[in-house]
Amino acid sequence: MKDALLEVRDLRTVFETRAGRICAVDGVSVAVRRGECLGIVGESGSGKSVTFASVMGLVKAPGRIESGTIVFDGRDLRGLSPRQMRAVRGRDIAMTMQDALTALNPALSVGEQIAEVLEAHDETLPARGAARRKAIRKASIEMLGLVGIPSAETRLRQYPHEFSGGMRQRIMIAIALACRPKLLIADEPTTALDVTIQAQVLELISDIRAKLGMSVALITHDLGVVAEHCDRVMVMYAGQVVEEGPTTEVIGAPKHPYTQGLLASIPRPALRGQPIHPIEGQVPDLIGLAPQCRFYSRCTQRREACLAPVEMRAAGPAHNARCILIGGDEE
Numbered sequence: 647m648k649d650a651l652l653e654v655r656d657l658r659t660v661f662e663t664r665a666g667r668i669c670a671v672d673g674v675s676v677a678v679r680r681g682e683c684l685g686i687v688g689e690s691g692s693g694k695s696v697t698f699a700s701v702m703g704l705v706k707a708p709g710r711i712e713s714g715t716i717v718f719d720g721r722d723l724r725g726l727s728p729r730q731m732r733a734v735r736g737r738d739i740a741m742t743m744q745d746a747l748t749a750l751n752p753a754l755s756v757g758e759q760i761a762e763v764l765e766a767h768d769e770t771l772p773a774r775g776a777a778r779r780k781a782i783r784k785a786s787i788e789m790l791g792l793v794g795i796p797s798a799e800t801r802l803r804q805y806p807h808e809f810s811g812g813m814r815q816r817i818m819i820a821i822a823l824a825c826r827p828k829l830l831i832a833d834e835p836t837t838a839l840d841v842t843i844q845a846q847v848l849e850l851i852s853d854i855r856a857k858l859g860m861s862v863a864l865i866t867h868d869l870g871v872v873a874e875h876c877d878r879v880m881v882m883y884a885g886q887v888v889e890e891g892p893t894t895e896v897i898g899a900p901k902h903p904y905t906q907g908l909l910a911s912i913p914r915p916a917l918r919g920q921p922i923h924p925i926e927g928q929v930p931d932l933i934g935l936a937p938q939c940r941f942y943s944r945c946t947q948r949r950e951a952c953l954a955p956v957e958m959r960a961a962g963p964a965h966n967a968r969c970i971l972i973g974g975d976e977e
């Protein structure tokens with residue numbers, strides 16, 4: 647894709663479990679362009695987090711990347727050593743985790759945690775001594791200010807448990823942004839927050855994106871959030887991408903019955919703040935999947951041809967969906 651900062655092709659990430667082999671990410675291709683916000687939506691267990699944990703090189707055993715390419719800013723990330731990958735994390739790509747409380751270190755003050763990131767990745771700091779400490783302190787105060795935490799000087803000395811849930815999310819974002827990454831992966835940054843704080847945190851991410859010109863991959867359950875903040879959206883289902891395209895097209899004229907189902911369950915036009923309503927039925931078990939369309943058992947438009955594997959099809963110049971109803975041969 648033209649102007650892609652991140653380009654993932656045909657990624658396959660598997661977990662070898664006692665119950666069998668789970669293909670959590672099954673042939674996912676995704677690109678994030680420079681400066682854009684890409685939304686990633688889909689029900690729980692669809693593979694959103696594992697896709698981006700794979701990008702970050704953070705899939706832990708029994709999971710592993712089985713195949714695919716991950717190119718970031720012209721570099722093949724799968725070819726990097728663990729040390730090189732650590733340098734990419736934090737400096738080039740930062741990820742905020744689904745759960746802010748467990749992602750922060752309870753034993754370190756907030757200031758120490760921001761300093762750790764700066765120490766490891768900021769090459770513009772003075773080499774050593776008092777000048778270095780002063781520069782780190784100044785940068786840390788700036789970061790807390792940027793995420794809207796008042797009295798930063800005092801707050802730096804405090805520990806995660808001394809902050810509310812919303813403040814902890816902001817701190818996690820401050821830590822993620824401390825080295826001005828080119829890409830921020832925000833995994834459900836607002837799920838645990840009340841609606842007002844949710845809106846504030848998302849505004850904050852949008853503001854910083856505009857200020858720093860970074861790209862954002864925003865993982866969420868909330869289509870209202872996507873409508874408001876994302877340029878493009880990718881819909882995942884059972885380890886695959888089922889639809890992708892400009893937000894206005896995917897939300898305005900969804901092509902995949904799954905996306906249609908997601909949208910139909912939200913009262914309109916008040917998209918905002920509405921969680922995704924479950925569609926009748928359940929996401930299939932990822933162990934021993936049949937080759938058919940994964941949405942088959944829940945699809946109101948299913949037909950016999952859907953029992954064969956379904957590839958992505960073009961629904962527009964930049965809009966694709968994995969459904970045989972597109973393109974007319976089954977209409």
Ligand SMILES: Nc1ncnc2c1ncn2[C@@H]1O[C@H](COP(=O)(O)OP(=O)(O)OP(=O)(O)O)[C@@H](O)[C@H]1O
Pocket residue numbers: 661663668670688689690691692693694695696697708709744932
């Ligand atoms: N550590 C693990 N061991 C075994 N299977 C795992 C592990 N982590 C993830 N999986 C499998 O990968 C699937 C996708 O998980 P993932 O966390 O990516 O879903 P998600 O789309 O982010 O869901 P949610 O919206 O709940 O965060 C899970 O349903 C599970 O089957």
Ligand code: NI
Pocket residue numbers: 694695696744833
């Ligand atoms: Ni997740």
